[in-house]
Amino acid sequence: MAKTRTFIAVEAVDQVHASAMSVIDRLRSATENVKWVEPDNLHWTMQFLGDLSDVEMAEVCLRTVRTAARHEGFTMEARGVGAFPSIDRPRTLWLGAGEGHHRFCELQADIEAALESLGFRGERRQFVPHLTLGRVGQGSHGGSVLSERLAKLADFDGGAMGVDSVTVYASELSREGPTYHVLARAPLS
Template identity: 50%
Template sequence: MSKTRTFIAIGPSLDIVSQAERALLRLRRLADNVKWVQRDNLHWTLHFLGEIDDQELYDVCRAAERAAADLEPFSLEAKGVGAFPSPARPRTLWIGAGEGAERMEKLHLALEEQLQPLGFRGERRRFVPHLTLGRAGRSLRPAETSALSSELAKLTDFAAGNQVVDEITIFASRLRREGAEYAAVAHVHLAG
């Protein structure tokens, strides 16, 4: 039985994508050793599920429907550029969430509650809504780390736009030499 690498996410608005590209332009010139996310692959991850088969995919879609049934659409502000684990050690560069972040956390928890009976474990780390811009891992040179840290300090209040969150998407992900390729498998509307 074939398996599909799968995750649940929210697609960003065109306004947020445009602003993310502005942030990327400022950061990209500072570090060569970062794998930057392509415009079409930007997303707000809610849950990474890993490799699942067709029956599990069906069950995940039903779980997502149950999670979304009582939740109303909401406004989400994309604000601030930062890094995990910290700006001083930038391994993953991201745009954060301002207003609406708590609603995003509620959506994440509702999904987690519905996915756990299916055998999907929750994250050990606290969920922090973010839109990944790039991943450096441990490959940054000291000069790149310093330059990125300095620029991140200037971008803590970066206004990256707003969007209405009214659906979640289950994505299939295929890893390719050129980078990941995502395809929407199902859309689930917030119905509350």
């Protein structure tokens, strides 16, 4: 039986999308060893679910739609640029969340709880809302130039966006990178 790589996220829209692209442009010359996220793939990940059967996908979509409907739409600002695990040893480069991040975390926790009985366990780490910009290549930490640029962007104002839906995506991997397909949109009330 075929399985589909699946995750749940909020699309980056409006000014935040443009801001994310602006940050990528500012960081691009700092190091050559980064795989940058394609513009069409920018999103705020809520939960990665892995490879799912069609039956599992249908149930995930249903529960995500029901859960999202219990939450009101809100505005979230993009604020600060950073890296996991740290700006001194960057592996994943991201745009962070400012005002509205508490509402985003509540929505994420509620979706995670709705899927738990299906066998999906959340991260052991505390959830941190972020929009991934790029990943530093294996065997590299980006160098001091990248760390310095990240430090200068720690208070970056990326604008605000309305969060009015959650999307369940299928991710198809290829040599060119991932391609995302919408499985379900879950509107907030």
